[in-house]
Amino acid sequence: MATSAGTNTIASRDLRLESLTKEFATFTAVKSLDLVVPQGKFFALLGPSGCGKTTTLRMVAGLDTPTSGHIYLGDQEVTYDKPYKRPVNTVFQNYALFPHLDIFENVAFGLKRRGIKDIKKEVGDMLDLVELTSQSTKKPTQMSGGQQQRVALARALINRPEVLLLDEPLGALDLKLRRAMQIELKRIQTEVGLTFIHVTHDQEEAMTMADTIAVMNGGVIEQMGAPGELYDNPKTTFVANFLGQSNLLSGDIVGRDGQQVIATLQGTKVSVLADRAHADSGSGWIGIRPEKVMLAEVGGQIDAPGNRIEGGVISDVSFVGVSTQYLIRMPWGQELMAFEQNTGHRGLFSVGTRVDVSWRPEYAFLLDASQDATAGTTDADE
Ligand SMILES: Nc1ncnc2c1ncn2[C@@H]1O[C@H](COP(=O)(O)OP(=O)(O)OP(=O)(O)O)[C@@H](O)[C@H]1O
Ligand SMILES: [Mg+2]
Structure with missing residues (x-):
């Protein structure tokens, strides 16, 4: 040796x-x-x-x-x-x-x-x-x-x-x-x-x-x-999609405000921690993991400060025992995915229910919009 x-x-x-x-x-x-x-x-x-x-x-x-x-x-x-x-x-x-x-x-x-x-x-x-x-x-x-x-x-x-x-x-x-x-x-x-x-x-x-x-x-x-x-804290859309799943929402970056980067998402102001923001101007993908997305019936209380987006409609429900996977069609046509633990604190939502979605800003990430939002998904692999 x-x-x-x-x-x-x-x-x-x-x-x-x-x-x-x-x-x-x-x-x-x-x-x-x-x-x-x-x-x-x-x-x-x-x-x-x-x-x-x-x-x-x-x-x-x-x-x-x-x-x-x-x-x-x-x-x-x-x-x-x-x-x-x-x-x-x-x-x-x-x-x-x-x-x-x-x-x-x-x-x-x-x-x-x-x-x-x-x-x-x-x-x-x-x-x-x-x-x-x-x-x-x-x-x-x-x-x-x-x-x-x-x-x-x-x-x-x-x-x-x-x-x-x-x-x-x-x-x-x-x-x-x-x-x-x-x-x-x-x-x-x-x-x-x-x-x-x-x-x-x-x-x-x-x-x-x-x-x-x-x-x-x-x-x-x-x-x-x-x-x-x-x-x-994935830095590319490929990593965000290949390692687990991600909702990637198209937003416009407003700028930095202290330790946060502010963006607008279909008219709603949202924030992302600066160290999870991998783009700082122009348009960006705002990323949020499905298990971090919280749901409530229209106007109902959601246990998350800020970043509330209204006008969603449940479009698909898959019950998988420990959890339920929802698709929520947003007013701009995109479907978001949400995983919810079946703790029993309320019943399942059914297809057609109108809901608001929210997430804790500290869980969001921001990626450069020049990347393909489907990179690393199974669809993109085919
Ligand atoms: N001897 C070879 N001659 C030509 N191309 C090759 C050769 N060996 C590998 N390649 C090509 O190099 C690329 C990488 O191959 P590699 O076997 O390293 O992939 P991998 O990541 O291990 O994939 P998998 O998960 O399918 O095993 C592939 O496109 C493959 O076709
Ligand atoms: Mg191999």
Whole structure:
């Protein structure tokens, strides 16, 4: 292992990508990516199909050579190192266990290949970690998808990589198992303290598991941050729509007033906190998450100061048990979405009910109107 070259500015073994670019014949899959993944963190690379996630991972693993740019682990450059020379392991969606070997032997494989003799304790510890001790003599075909995925994880972790790359590792599992494995994976990562880079196009998965999410779109990173930060303060329409859902309302920006930016929305004055305003003049998209939209019957009381918009009519009601999803047609023709918890404090609204809508100004955000309001929605993906 390389020792520090003397600067203390780089934390010991952070993974750093610098201007990393991958061009295929006629197509640039990854465009000058700059990224730091702090050592020991759970990092998620989130984005729609084809945005360059796998290509990025393959370059980190050494399976693809970058067209240009650099990859560092701490201050050691690994850009052109052979895959087996890098302290990096990958777990793929199709976990490809050795079918003729039992679980113990599958997990032991990496140790044996390196000529390590005394493997019993280490394999035992690893099977403990993934909670498969009692299954060690089974063959892969005798196990469930989730169990096989845990074997694949153990098989990668036993090589003690510094960085574990996970490319849609839960993609083949059904929803319930997927949710359980998300919690499991997070637990294992916390326990072993390695750097995990988890690639997914499932935004919920990224939010549940990651310390930091990088939202990728068309070969570039649109925004990066803690899940709550990205969710509450998206900087682009793509992030606002891809990570959860957003109502984007066309408004005209009036200007800044202290810590707030004031805009008019169909004649109503609304405000947005300055640090959530990513446009400061002209027209803008005023963004509000559906669960932050509050409803009341016309003229009724709403527990939110300011930003009340009148004249809505319920146009659709979907009851989903814990909550109800409403569409509200506004006087200017746009439909807003609102999620309401079914606390039972009043009955559901029915289609045709006239309502007012409101939200707490501190939850709104403001985006540049030159961006496509449907970027990152499922419609735009088709
Ligand atoms: N070997 C290749 N030759 C040409 N183009 C490629 C090659 N590999 C990938 N691409 C293209 O690069 C783009 C990024 O592909 P990549 O596999 O990184 O996407 P992804 O984000 O992992 O998508 P998914 O979620 O579907 O797995 C795609 O448009 C793909 O068609
Ligand atoms: Mg992929």
